[in-house]
Amino acid sequence: MTVDDTPEDEGELIACPQCDALYRVVSLDHGERANCTRCHTVLISSRRRAFARAAALSLTVVVLMIGATIFPFLSVSVAGLTNSSSVLDAALAFAGGPMFALSVAVAALIVLIPIARSVLVLYVLTPLVFGRKPFRHAVDAFRYAEAMRPWSMAEIFVIGVAVALVKVADLARVGFGPAFWMFAALVVVIVVQDSYINRWTIWKALDRSRQ
Amino acid sequence: MxxxxxxxxxxxxxxxxxxxxxxxxxxxxxxxxxxxxxxxxxxxxxRDPTALSRVWAWMAVGIICYIPANLYPMLLTQTLLSTSKSTIIGGAIELIHHGAVGIAIIIIVASVLIPMGKFVAIAYLALSLKHQVKLSAAARHRLYEYVEFIGRWSMIDVFVVAILSSLVQLSAVAAINPGPAAITFALSVIFTMLSAQSFDPRSIWDAEEEDTE
Structure with missing residues (x-):
C-alpha cells in the first residue's frame, strides 16, 4: 500500500508491531487473516463470534483451574506408603528456606497468571459480547492480560509432569487424580482460547465503544 | 490468508x-x-535507544545464573539404600541408563540446547544491527520469533523438580528434594526471556532499509 501525502485519519492505518510496516486497514470476512507482507506477523484475524467464544473459553479456564488446584493431582505409592500431591503442593515444593521465592514464581507461572489472565479477558469481553459499554478500566485490564501472555506456562508444566512421571515410574507406583485430567484439558482450552483472542480487534472494540 | x-x-x-x-x-x-x-x-x-543495552544486561545476568545452574545439583534423591545428588546433565545421563532416551533428549534440549542456543541467537541478533551479517532481515526476524517462542520451554526442568519434590515424600523409603541449581536455573530462564523481550525486532528492518538507501 502507499501512504499519500494528504493527511488522513491515523485510525484508518495499522502498523505491524514487529517490523513497523504501515498498512491501511482492510475489512475482512470471517475466517480471513491479514498478515504483514514483510515479516508475516498476523495483524488482524477475523473469526465468527470470536468475543463470545473467547469469553466462554476464559470462563472454562477459570473453572478448570480452580478444580485442578483443589483436587488431588498425582499420587505415588511404594511399600505401603502413599503420598498424594496437588498442583499447589508442586508449586510449594520449594517453600522451605531460601527457595521460597522460587515457590512463589512457580505458583504464579502455572496457576496464578493463567487464571488472572482469563479473569481479565472475561472482564474485558463480557460487556462487549452483550453489546454494552466496557467496564471501568477495561483498557488497563486488557493491557495486563497481554503483558502476562508469555508468563503463562500451564502447557509447559504439563510436559514437565510427563517427564517427572517417567522419572518416578521405576521408584514407585503412580496414580492419577481428577486434577491431572482437568489440567490436561485446561492446556487444550488455553490454546484454543488464545486463537480466538485477536488483540487488534479487541483494542478497536474498546476504542470504539468509548467514543 | x-x-x-x-x-x-x-x-x-x-x-x-x-x-x-x-x-x-x-x-x-x-x-x-x-x-x-x-x-x-x-x-x-x-525506536528505543536503550533497548540494546537492556538486551545485553539481561543476557549477562542470565549467563551468570546459568553457570551455577549446571554446577550445583538440581535434585537430591534419598532412598533406603543411597543418597544421590544430580545435576541437570547428570540427571539426563541417569535417564539414559534407565533406558528413557526420549525423556533424556527432552531434558537436554530444554535445559542445555535451548538456553545455549538462545544466548548465541540473541547475541547474534544484537550484533547484526551494527555489523554486516549473512542472514537477511527476514531470516533474522524468523530467528527472533523462534527465540521468543521457544525460550519459555526451558522452564520444564524447574517444573519437573517441583513435581518430583512434592510427590516423592515417602518418609525414609524415598524422598526427593530440590537442589540449589533449581533456583539459579529458573532465574536464568526468566532473565533470558526478559533479554529477548527487550529486543526490538523493528531495528532488524531499520538496518536493512539504511543499507538499501
Missing part, C-alpha cells in the same frame, strides 16, 4: 518513514510527537 495489499512490494512504507509512531501493543498509529497511546495507554516510542 491474503497478505495485506502492497503497491510496491520491494519498498515497504514504515510508520517511522511516514512521520508517524506506531503503538507496539495495539498497532494504532499516531503522529510522531505523541508519547502515550490514546487507545491502550502504552508509552509510545518510535
Amino acid at each position: 491474503d497478505d495485506m495489499e502492497s503497491a510496491r512490494p520491494q519498498q515497504t512504507v514504515t510508520a517511522r518513514g511516514s512521520g508517524l509512531v506506531a503503538c507496539t501493543r495495539c498497532s494504532r498509529v499516531w503522529p510522531a510527537d505523541r508519547d502515550i497511546c490514546g487507545r491502550c495507554h502504552a508509552p509510545l516510542q518510535s
